[in-house]
Amino acid sequence: MKKDRKEQKGKVQKGITRRGFLTTVGVGAVGVAASSTLLGQKAKAEEVREAKELTKLTLVVNGRRRRVLAEPRWTLLYVLEGCGRGECGYCTVLIDDVPRYACMTLAVEAEGAKITTVEGLMKGEELGPVQDAFAEEDGFQCGFCTPGQIMAAEGLLRANPNPTSEEILEGMSGNICRCGSYPQIFKAVKRAAALK
Amino acid sequence: MASYYEEGVSLPKTPKPGEEPEPWPRKTRVVGTRMRRVDARERVSGEAVYYDDISLRGMLYGAILRCPHANAMVKNVDTSAAERMPGVHAVIHGGSPEAKQYTPIGTWADPTAKRELFPSHCRYHGEPVAAVAAETPYQAWDAVRAIKVDYDVLPFVVDEVEALKPGAPRVREKGNKRVTDKYERGDLDKGFREADVVLEENYRVECQFHDCPEPAGGVANWDGDSLTLWIGTQGVFHPSQAEISAGLGLPLSKCRIISKYSGGGFGGRTHVYLADFIAPLLAKKTGRPVKIATTREESYPDGGNAPPHNMKVKVGVKRDGTLTAYHYATINTGGAISSGGIFWYDRPYRDLYLCPNVLTEGTDVYVNGPPSWPMRAPCHPQAAWAMEQMMDTLAEAIGMDPVEMRLKNMPTYAQDIEGNPPYTTTGLRECIADGAKAFGWKEARRKAERTRKGEIRRGVGMSSGSFEMAFIWPPTTPILKLSRDGSVKLSIGEADMGTGTKTALSMVIAEELGIKPEFIHVEHADTGTTQVCQVSAGSRTIPTSTPAVREAAIKIKQQLLDMAAKDLKVDPSDLVVEGGQIVSTGGKKVKITDVSGLKDRMVIVGVAHAGANPPGKRVKPFCAHFCEVEVNMKTMEVKVLRYLAAHESGRVICKVGYEAQLAGGVTQGIGLGLSEARVFDRQTGKLLTTNMHDYKVPTIKDVPTGMEYLLIDKNDTFSSTGAKGVGEPPKVPPAAAVANAVYHATGIRFTKSPINPLQLGA
Numbered sequence: 001m002k003k004d005r006k007e008q009k010g011k012v013q014k015g016i017t018r019r020g021f022l023t024t025v026g027v028g029a030v031g032v033a034a035s036s037t038l039l040g041q042k043a044k045a046e047e048v049r050e051a052k053e054l055t056k057l058t059l060v061v062n063g064r065r066r067r068v069l070a071e072p073r074w075t076l077l078y079v080l081e082g083c084g085r086g087e088c089g090y091c092t093v094l095i096d097d098v099p100r101y102a103c104m105t106l107a108v109e110a111e112g113a114k115i116t117t118v119e120g121l122m123k124g125e126e127l128g129p130v131q132d133a134f135a136e137e138d139g140f141q142c143g144f145c146t147p148g149q150i151m152a153a154e155g156l157l158r159a160n161p162n163p164t165s166e167e168i169l170e171g172m173s174g175n176i177c178r179c180g181s182y183p184q185i186f187k188a189v190k191r192a193a194a195l196k
Numbered sequence: 197m198a199s200y201y202e203e204g205v206s207l208p209k210t211p212k213p214g215e216e217p218e219p220w221p222r223k224t225r226v227v228g229t230r231m232r233r234v235d236a237r238e239r240v241s242g243e244a245v246y247y248d249d250i251s252l253r254g255m256l257y258g259a260i261l262r263c264p265h266a267n268a269m270v271k272n273v274d275t276s277a278a279e280r281m282p283g284v285h286a287v288i289h290g291g292s293p294e295a296k297q298y299t300p301i302g303t304w305a306d307p308t309a310k311r312e313l314f315p316s317h318c319r320y321h322g323e324p325v326a327a328v329a330a331e332t333p334y335q336a337w338d339a340v341r342a343i344k345v346d347y348d349v350l351p352f353v354v355d356e357v358e359a360l361k362p363g364a365p366r367v368r369e370k371g372n373k374r375v376t377d378k379y380e381r382g383d384l385d386k387g388f389r390e391a392d393v394v395l396e397e398n399y400r401v402e403c404q405f406h407d408c409p410e411p412a413g414g415v416a417n418w419d420g421d422s423l424t425l426w427i428g429t430q431g432v433f434h435p436s437q438a439e440i441s442a443g444l445g446l447p448l449s450k451c452r453i454i455s456k457y458s459g460g461g462f463g464g465r466t467h468v469y470l471a472d473f474i475a476p477l478l479a480k481k482t483g484r485p486v487k488i489a490t491t492r493e494e495s496y497p498d499g500g501n502a503p504p505h506n507m508k509v510k511v512g513v514k515r516d517g518t519l520t521a522y523h524y525a526t527i528n529t530g531g532a533i534s535s536g537g538i539f540w541y542d543r544p545y546r547d548l549y550l551c552p553n554v555l556t557e558g559t560d561v562y563v564n565g566p567p568s569w570p571m572r573a574p575c576h577p578q579a580a581w582a583m584e585q586m587m588d589t590l591a592e593a594i595g596m597d598p599v600e601m602r603l604k605n606m607p608t609y610a611q612d613i614e615g616n617p618p619y620t621t622t623g624l625r626e627c628i629a630d631g632a633k634a635f636g637w638k639e640a641r642r643k644a645e646r647t648r649k650g651e652i653r654r655g656v657g658m659s660s661g662s663f664e665m666a667f668i669w670p671p672t673t674p675i676l677k678l679s680r681d682g683s684v685k686l687s688i689g690e691a692d693m694g695t696g697t698k699t700a701l702s703m704v705i706a707e708e709l710g711i712k713p714e715f716i717h718v719e720h721a722d723t724g725t726t727q728v729c730q731v732s733a734g735s736r737t738i739p740t741s742t743p744a745v746r747e748a749a750i751k752i753k754q755q756l757l758d759m760a761a762k763d764l765k766v767d768p769s770d771l772v773v774e775g776g777q778i779v780s781t782g783g784k785k786v787k788i789t790d791v792s793g794l795k796d797r798m799v800i801v802g803v804a805h806a807g808a809n810p811p812g813k814r815v816k817p818f819c820a821h822f823c824e825v826e827v828n829m830k831t832m833e834v835k836v837l838r839y840l841a842a843h844e845s846g847r848v849i850c851k852v853g854y855e856a857q858l859a860g861g862v863t864q865g866i867g868l869g870l871s872e873a874r875v876f877d878r879q880t881g882k883l884l885t886t887n888m889h890d891y892k893v894p895t896i897k898d899v900p901t902g903m904e905y906l907l908i909d910k911n912d913t914f915s916s917t918g919a920k921g922v923g924e925p926p927k928v929p930p931a932a933a934v935a936n937a938v939y940h941a942t943g944i945r946f947t948k949s950p951i952n953p954l955q956l957g958a
Contacts, residue, residue, distance in 0.1 A: 083492035087888035135236035141694030143239030144459030180863025
């Protein structure tokens with residue numbers, strides 16, 4: 001564990017963009033003792049971990065395997081600002097194509113699953129279709145909630161490529177935009193559905 | 197190099213040095229078009245850097261302990277257990293030497309009100325008591341919980357009306373009434389005598405939180421005695437650098453503030469957060485960079501609020517719809533410290549409709565609550581809630597259509613300024629009349645009235661608005677640099693909190709120079725690399741910065757023409773800039789990048805300063821909003837089905853930014869009217885609404901996504917761009933417009949906000 005701590009220190013201190021957020025350990029998250037079945041994968045019963053003990057984890061983020069270290073009590077993506085309690089939707093990511101609040105997800109639940117963040121929608125340096133639709137329809141203002149909005153839209157469209165207006169409203173209703181760009185966000189999701 | 201410039205386009209005429217530029221033509225090439233934002237990519241790709249995205253080598257994490265009581269003396273702070281905890285590097289509180297390095301600063305509205313950092317007397321739930329720096333955020337929070345504080349808990353008062361009663365607990369030694377402000381014109385009694393109908397009613401609007409998506413916090417890094425602080429703010433110079441340097445005793449030159457992105461603003465970032473001092477103090481003590489990212493819960497006591505209003509309105513009107521007198525009195529609170537509880541409390545009564553006889557009285561009361569900060573048109577939406585509902589009530593009393601009655605009282609000059617200066621343009625009549633027409637007001641009202649007997653009823657309502665500012669508020673000093681390759685860089689201090697500043701300024705430069713916007717870089721909101729300016733508030737940024745940036749671009753063109761004149765051996769007056777080159781009347785031409793003056797110097801610099809508003813005139817924005825609602829008579833659920841916002845804000849520079857401001861203002865206004873309310877626990881004085889479930893801001897399902905925007909352009913030429921601000925005006929009418937529509941649907945006059953089913957049981 002001592003060695004791990006040292007590694008962690010080095011990693012945590014680097015990088016400055018949200019792009020790299022899951023490459024750092026500060027994001028880890030991890031499970032408690034045992035029994036989460038949220039993603040249909042039972043955590044192994046023998047893996048009872050101390051709350052403050054650093055734990056090795058492998059997360060698959062945007063197609064790349066990330067070995068991370070985290071205290072078991074850390075929630076997934078705690079360095080990504082949000083409410084931390086499943087209210088605002090700013091931290092929405094896809095876990096196996098399903099939009100989830102990262103703040104309400106423990107890493108042990110996400111281990112082995114396919115985690116996709118807004119960075120994972122980029123096609124190299126080009127914007128992905130949902131991102132491009134948000135840019136074109138001006139579906140953002142301050143941009144703070146935008147990664148979560150885009151992932152909610154992406155998840156909606158992966159499950160339902162031709163959503164009705166009602167389905168768009170329902171699919172986007174868990175993501176708050178305090179700047180109030182809802183009309184633009186609505187149009188962006190419509191455009192994204194047409195683009196995809 | 198031609199590819200940096202639009203080819204074959206003629207550009208606005210370059211005035212001679214010292215001459216004023218002509219206004220742009222009504223139809224412009226770039227300005228006013230629906231151009232994608234220049235920073236769209238950063239904001240949709242995850243590349244945008246908010247303070248919490250910054251990690252520095254060796255960085256520690258800070259956390260703040262907050263007072264759990266509404267009113268308490270801090271008797272003793274025991275940090276010994278916290279200091280021994282793993283990863284903890286520093287604990288500071290009111291008794292620490294570090295805390296003494298902070299000099300209390302005033303509040304945004306009152307320089308004499310001193311904000312203490314870790315006060316020995318905590319006057320509201322959530323006031324900071326101590327802070328920790330540790331290796332990880334979790335360790336910092338653990339340590340915060342391990343700090344033992346002995347409090348002497350005192351009686352409290354959280355209701356501003358209660359606070360005025362005899363025997364109420366004293367929030368401040370001098371008493372709970374801070375001040376009563378008055379404004380008077382004409383003869384009120386005479387006005388009421390002249391009226392055919394006089395009505396009186398009480399209204400209340402609840403306290404609204406800014407609820408910025410990004411909570412307070414920042415990353416502080418010391419380089420010797422120089423501080424660099426990354427935060428989210430509406431002004432890196434004002435308020436942030438000014439107040440932080442004052443609070444920490446730093447020269448301005450050694451206090452660098454950077455805020456390229458800010459998660460929200462809405463007025464809540466026109467003043468510094470206390471975390472802005474705590475992070476630097478912890479960083480100083482530990483010798484390490486420190487990040488503080490406060491929690492959502494902390495953002496409610498810490499992130500500002502718009503004061504609750506308790507209003508009494510008495511209005512007189514003649515049978516023909518002419519207003520004769522307003523008497524408006526309100527009791528508000530800015531919390532436990534003087535912080536603008538009645539700032540601009542009466543502006544719509546002073547100067548929206550013509551009314552010769554007016555008396556307003558605003559009383560600011562101390563309660564054991566967190567300080568209020570300016571929020572998007574301070575006090576205007578609350579005042580409009582009462583006034584605009586009253587207008588409808590009066591219209592009904594005299595049997596007149598609400599739109600018709602408002603049109604009877606149109607001003608063309610400022611009634612509340614000495615000498616009654618005329619408005620540069622007055623679009624209020626067009627906003628109301630053209631807006632009603634575009635909305636289909638009469639037909640919609642008639643149709644809605646046919647639903648009067650059903651369980652689901654429809655109603656149609658409207659409200660007008662104006663705003664105190666939205667004009668030029670200096671200073672700002674843009675510096676524009678034309679590089680030898682023809683690309684252009686703008687350096688300007690203003691914020692872009694998602695308001696579209698960078699896009700609008702790029703459009704102004706593109707309009708004037710003919711350069712394609714993608715070859716312009718805007719460097720902004722960094723005290724280390726840009727020039728001092730006022731805070732991005734009061735809807736000032738666009739009206740102040742666009743003419744200044746236009747002037748800077750013109751100065752570049754003037755220098756280019758002088759230089760090219762030498763190259764082409766003609767008089768500068770024979771030359772024009774067009775499509776990436778300078779062309780003479782005789783047909784000679786030289787590419788911008790081939791001008792020898794530019795090639796020799798490698799840069800041409802244009803510097804300009806913010807101008808002034810036209811003397812003897814009043815610049816003011818106007819608007820009128822129309823909406824249709826559906827009300828379920830069994831549950832009293834209200835759904836806003838349709839919305840139209842008509843605005844006269846001068847020339848629109850950035851179309852998407854303009855529409856975003858309208859959508860945002862309307863959404864926050866609907867929140868004020870239908871769902872948002874601060875709640876204190878009456879037993880303990882604790883704040884109960886500290887999350888987004890208990891404090892309900894609108895979601896995508898709570899607003900009409902097919903919102904319509906009607907642009908009223910009166911060709912205002914008060915500045916060289918003619919752009920007024922539009923950040924705040926759209927927040928003014930929505931709550932009242934919805935309330936009027938709900939009344940139309942139900943016949944129930946909801947005088948208290950928010951309109952919700954709970955009120956029916958009350």
